[in-house]
Amino acid sequence: MSTWWSYRPADFLLFSEEVYWRLxxxxxxxxxxxxxxxxxxxxLILVLALRQRPWSGPIAGVLLAAAWVSVTALFLWQRYQPINWAALYAIPPFLAEAAILLFAFARRESxxxxxxxxxxxxxxxxxVYALALHPLLPLATGRxxxxxxxxxxxxxxxxxATLGxxxxARRCPLISLALPVPLVWCLASWTTLQTIGTFEAWIPFAAxxxxxxxAFLSERRRKR
Structure with missing residues (x-):
């Protein structure tokens, strides 16, 4: 039984850093x-958010929801779950997040x-970081x-990007309801990346x- 004390979190990981980035x-x-x-x-989502038109919300909601469905199908299901069984448990929350985003931004008012x-x-x-800079992280590590x-x-x-x-967005109950899934994923990703020993672990944590x-800061309304 004493041998259990010698295990580290990395010993329970089913894949290496090289395998993860290879995905x-x-x-x-x-x-x-x-x-x-x-x-x-x-x-387009960012432009819609910054231009603040009455139809910005519905279009942005559809695009965000599509992004979460895309990640669920193309990454979690096809790529990640074959090497990490725990990815299956992320699929229902990801699909739920897509539905929440769709309804949260569906109102006609901006x-x-x-x-x-x-x-x-x-x-x-x-x-902006998620869209433009995050894809360039491999350049910082020689990958x-x-x-x-x-x-x-x-x-x-x-x-x-969803957190951003x-x-x-204007505060409302559905917007608040959409926060937990991306927050929990960022913390889960931090744990995984920390375990495989890469500096990128602190990025989702910081986000x-x-x-x-x-979320706790007050909003100021633009004067008309």
């Missing part, structure tokens, strides 16, 4: 040029109208750029912390 490389190669469509969709201040700035920063994680195709940037949009802080 994204294989997915990116198989899905090309879907990355262009995903990044274009993400850019979901983003009039908000500004530190809360919205943090939200925009999170979204191939093909292993980059893309919004709507990989869970971490999708969760971080939720900070940009979750920023989102929690932003």
């Amino acid at each position: 994204f490389e294989l997915q990116n190669a198989a899905l090309w040029p879907a990355q262009i469509v995903a990044l274009a969709g993400g850019t 979901a983003f109208a009039g908000s500004r201040g530190l809360r919205s700035e943090l939200g925009a920063g999170l979204f 191939p750029l093909g292993q980059g994680e893309i919004f709507a195709l990989a869970p971490d940037p999708t969760a971080i 949009i939720l900070l940009l 979750a912390l920023i989102a929690i802080i932003g």
